[in-house]
Amino acid sequence: MTERPLLAVDAPSLYFRAFHGIPESAARTKAGEPVNAVRGFLDMIAQLVRTRRPGRLVCALDADWRPAWRVALVPSYKKHRVAHGDVEEVPATLVPQIPVLLEVLEAVGIPAFGVKGYEADDVLGTLAATQPAPVEVVSGDRDLFQLVDDERGTRLLYCGRGVAKLEDADDALVRSKYGVPARWYADFAAMRGDPSDGLPGVPGVGEKTAARLIERYGGVEQIVAALDDPASGFAPGVRTKLLAARDYLAAALPVCKVALDVPLPGFDPGLPAAPRDPDALLALADRWNLAGSAKRLVDALAGLGGPTGG
Template identity: 60%
Template sequence: MILDTPSLYFRAFYGVPESMTAPDGMPINAVRGLIDMIATLVRKYRPDELVATMDADWRPKFRVEAIPTYKAHRVAYGNTEVVPEALVPQLPVIEQMLDAVGIARMESAGYEADDVIGTLTHQAGGAVDIVTGDRDLFQLVDDSRPVRVLYTARGIRNLQVVDEAFVTTKYGIPGRAYADFATLRGDPSDGLPGVSGVGEKTAASLITRFGSLEALLAALDAGVTDGFPAGARTKLAAARDYLRVAPKVVEVAPDAPLPAADLALPAKPRDPEALVRLADHYDLDSPLNRLLDTLPK
């Protein structure tokens, strides 16, 4: 089980009231919410291995160089992401909590959590569950292994299981073609323009007809006219420069450099004394006990 930790702690922050505070008055809602999410996931799915991925770089240079608008609307200053003020001091506590419990925490310099997830999924020898609220990771589903996404849009207790059939039913595309579909459609939340005038329906029909973005572009360059909706060839030709670089932005990396780590779900806390200090200082006894109760005995 791979956790898209930023996606989860943002969801916890907005889902748990800020009135949930530590004894010193510091908001602790994201920490408590994340701990309870992990406890719920471990109790229900019983993973053998568990890793919490992090953003070492939320807006990697290689993506910005390809498409400068990538996440540009979410920049506070420099290359710093807009993060709610009350969430900022909770992030180190989340990292300390994961380390003290013994849940593997992994990031890669110059890459996003999505890329760490993509690389771990590529390297995995067996089944993988990816827990996220980010549709971009639908590109990793693979029934043959199987790799599936546990999508949090409806809450951690009402997860949508996303596999190839879900992607086909939801978007009308081959189950493993989400990245190509998203490249054509674009994603305003990430500053990705897509192809002007090509919406979901046209993007889906193009990917279904040609099978992949690569095959579509080959047909476009070869002058093929069959299979293109009215006006689509002109729009695609106008967006050729975008389509040349967009895949490196949309597709998650399968080869981010990762440190060696023990991903096994711990049977007991790695650092009990540190965990006690965290529990006492931030009043986390109840959620931490719920999490520890789910660990394998």
């Protein structure tokens, strides 16, 4: 029997998507409090459980959405998303929904955690690197294409267009989308840049040029090393741009790479066949008007017949 996968979920990616995808007016408590992010998130998890039939499930959180070690390397990293101090700009009506969502997951028995000093991406990378295969990472974050590893059995379920339109990404899909193998995606992103993360990239080097450089030389380290070889064949303009960006590339590559060695807390990834705390779940569903979504998730989990794998 084939091992059922670990579903490693990028929780912030999904609850932001749920918040923006469902009108607040369509999901409120009796007191008028919006619960659109909670309802949407629970429904997405239920759909993933039904369609992917995992044996294990973990939700990763941002314990630190903008780690100091990444900012020290590239000061512009996510700077445009800072509300004040080092607090992320989050819609005011989403903020109170996150604790509710975490309480529901705890009552159901689905582990959800972050690790101090790291982003959810890093938790997901470490899960993919350390947990028994197969692993299916669920996210709308392109950075996680770098985790795809056909040999190990790691896929990215990319939900850039929603969970109902998942792209089940293997290495061939990454190559077809970007012209680079998954293992070089972080190098590709460092050169191309990513405005959504405040990464400027190499001026004058876009996706096509970055992909051609990787195809010819390999990753950033190999490309930079080749700059010192007069016979390496760079076009003069490209060589000039890369030489000017040498320091940036040295800093940006570790920022773009997902950590694979985060010290994870102890957790049990096995899917619960029934809620861990049914009374708490019932109370939460009643208080926050989540009965339908909670039932769909519980039914989806029960339909799998309990945990397998470890």
